[in-house]
Amino acid sequence: MDWRERCRFRDMTNSDIIDIIAITKENMSEIIRYTWGALRDQNYEECFIKNLISVGTVKTIYSNSFIIGYFWFNEINNEERLFINSIRIKFDYQRRGIGTQAMKRLEHEALAHGIRHLRLSVQVINLKAIEFYRSSGFQEVFQEGGATHMHKEIFQGP
Numbered sequence: 001m002d003w004r005e006r007c008r009f010r011d012m013t014n015s016d017i018i019d020i021i022a023i024t025k026e027n028m029s030e031i032i033r034y035t036w037g038a039l040r041d042q043n044y045e046e047c048f049i050k051n052l053i054s055v056g057t058v059k060t061i062y063s064n065s066f067i068i069g070y071f072w073f074n075e076i077n078n079e080e081r082l083f084i085n086s087i088r089i090k091f092d093y094q095r096r097g098i099g100t101q102a103m104k105r106l107e108h109e110a111l112a113h114g115i116r117h118l119r120l121s122v123q124v125i126n127l128k129a130i131e132f133y134r135s136s137g138f139q140e141v142f143q144e145g146g147a148t149h150m151h152k153e154i155f156q157g158p
């Protein structure tokens, strides 16, 4: 059984937050340092946790009993769109198809809520993530403030 088959998804609980912060720091520290500079301090972490708990939906990705990643999204009210805040996979588990599985799960959730448009923004310097989103079928719409905005229209399968 490969990693794609082994990974599972569930709603985030408060006890997952420590792991989520660790994953975020591990794989985003370079980007955060480059983009937000001084914001990468205690206030940033507090603000991140507050948003994590209060904004949208966070699903953890786990294998056996440990967390290997998460994704975070929110519906844009009355616009039939879903905005992807982030998808993050633990460094040692990247490039094994798990991000792609998470994206499929997210699309499934969106369609179940009648949503056909996915949106996200990603830092222009995060070339690996942009490649990942392109490979998942997203297209660049426009660039603004150091971020690339991307879009994908999804359809119900046969």
Ligand SMILES: CC(C)(COP(=O)(O)OP(=O)(O)OC[C@H]1O[C@@H](n2cnc3c(N)ncnc32)[C@H](O)[C@@H]1OP(=O)(O)O)[C@@H](O)C(=O)NCCC(=O)NCCS
Residues within 6 Å of the ligand: 027, 028, 085, 086, 087, 088, 089, 090, 093, 094, 095, 096, 097, 098, 099, 100, 101, 122, 126, 127, 128, 129, 131, 132, 133, 135, 136
């Ligand atoms: C971006 C990310 C979510 C991708 O998850 P993943 O599980 O590694 O991605 P997958 O294994 O499903 O990759 C699918 C395809 O995306 C592209 N891709 C993924 N990682 C890539 C990389 N580092 N460089 C170039 N292309 C990449 C490839 O086309 C890949 O297919 P292939 O492996 O057959 O060539 C993961 O690398 C990550 O967590 N990165 C750090 C956090 C981040 O930047 N998140 C996005 C912004 S919030």
